[in-house]
Amino acid sequence: MTVSAILETIDDWLNPIVVKELRQAVKSRMVIAILLFFLGLQLFLLAISLLFGEANVDTAGVNWNAGNLIFRWQHGFLLFTVMVLVPIYAAVRLGAERSDHNVDLMFISTLRPASIIWGKFFAAFLLGLLVFSTCAPFMTFTYLLRGIDIPTIVTILFIDLLGLIYGVMFGLLLASLPGDRIAKFFLCLLGFIGLITLCIMTIVATVPLIMMGIGQFLDMAFGNWAVWALVVIVILAVLGNTLRTITTASA
Numbered sequence: 480m481t482v483s484a485i486l487e488t489i490d491d492w493l494n495p496i497v498v499k500e501l502r503q504a505v506k507s508r509m510v511i512a513i514l515l516f517f518l519g520l521q522l523f524l525l526a527i528s529l530l531f532g533e534a535n536v537d538t539a540g541v542n543w544n545a546g547n548l549i550f551r552w553q554h555g556f557l558l559f560t561v562m563v564l565v566p567i568y569a570a571v572r573l574g575a576e577r578s579d580h581n582v583d584l585m586f587i588s589t590l591r592p593a594s595i596i597w598g599k600f601f602a603a604f605l606l607g608l609l610v611f612s613t614c615a616p617f618m619t620f621t622y623l624l625r626g627i628d629i630p631t632i633v634t635i636l637f638i639d640l641l642g643l644i645y646g647v648m649f650g651l652l653l654a655s656l657p658g659d660r661i662a663k664f665f666l667c668l669l670g671f672i673g674l675i676t677l678c679i680m681t682i683v684a685t686v687p688l689i690m691m692g693i694g695q696f697l698d699m700a701f702g703n704w705a706v707w708a709l710v711v712i713v714i715l716a717v718l719g720n721t722l723r724t725i726t727t728a729s730a
Contacts, residue, residue, distance in 0.1 A: 550626075
C-alpha cells in the first residue's frame with residue numbers, strides 16, 4: 480500500500496466535524512493567539528517569581544519552595560482555562576449551530592447526531608490539548624526550581640486532563656438543551672456558574688496535594704480505603720459520564 484493510499488484511508492476515518500472545527504480555528508489565527516498568550520503568561524509567572532523570590536530565601540541563599548509556588552499558580556490558570564473557558568467555547572460553537580437560523584444545516588447533514596457531538600467533543604479536546612502543550616513544559620520546569628517532584632506534577636496534570644474532559648462534556652450538554660432562548664440562557668448561566676464553582680473547589684482541593692507531594696499523600700492514604708475509593712469513583716464518574724452525556728446530547 481502506497482503512502483497516498485494510507486493517507487486517504489486515514490482521511491476517510493477522520494470525523495469531518497473535527498476537521499472543519501480545526502480548519503476554522505487555524506484560519507481565524509486563534510491557535511497562534513492561544514499559543515502566544517499562554518507562552519507569555521508562563522514566562523510572566525516565571526519572571527515574577529524569579530525576580531521577587533529573593534525575599535523567601537533561607538540563610539544559605541536558596542528558596543526551597545519556589546517551584547511549588549509557581550506550579551500552584553500555573554495549575555490554577557491551566558485548570559480554569561481547560562475546565563471553564565474551553566467548554567464555553569465549545570458550547571457557544573454548538574449553540575450557534577443549533578440556533579433557529581442555522582439548525583437546517585444539521586438536518587440536511589448525512590452525519591449521525593452522535594458523530595456531530597463526538598466531533599465537537601474531540602475538536603474542543605484538541606484545543607485543550609494545545610493549551611496543555613504550552614503549559615505542561617513550563618509546569619515540568621518548576622521541578623528544577625525545587626519544592627515539587629515529578630510524580631506530583633504528573634498527577635496534577637492528569638487531574639487537569641480529567642477537568643478538561645468533564646468541562647467539555649458538560650458544556651456540550653448545556654448547548655444541547657432544548658427550549659427557547661431565555662430558558663437556555665438561564666440554564667447555561669446556572670450550569671457554568673456551577674462549573675466555575677467546581678473548578679475553584681478542585682483548585683482548592685489540589686493545593687494540599689501539591690504542597691504535601693504525592694509521595695507523602697500516598698503514605699497518608701495507604702491505610703485509608705475511603706481515599707482510594709473516592710479517587711476511583713471520581714475517575715470512573717468523569718470517564719463514564721462523558722460517554723453517557725455525549726450519547727444523551729446526540730439523541
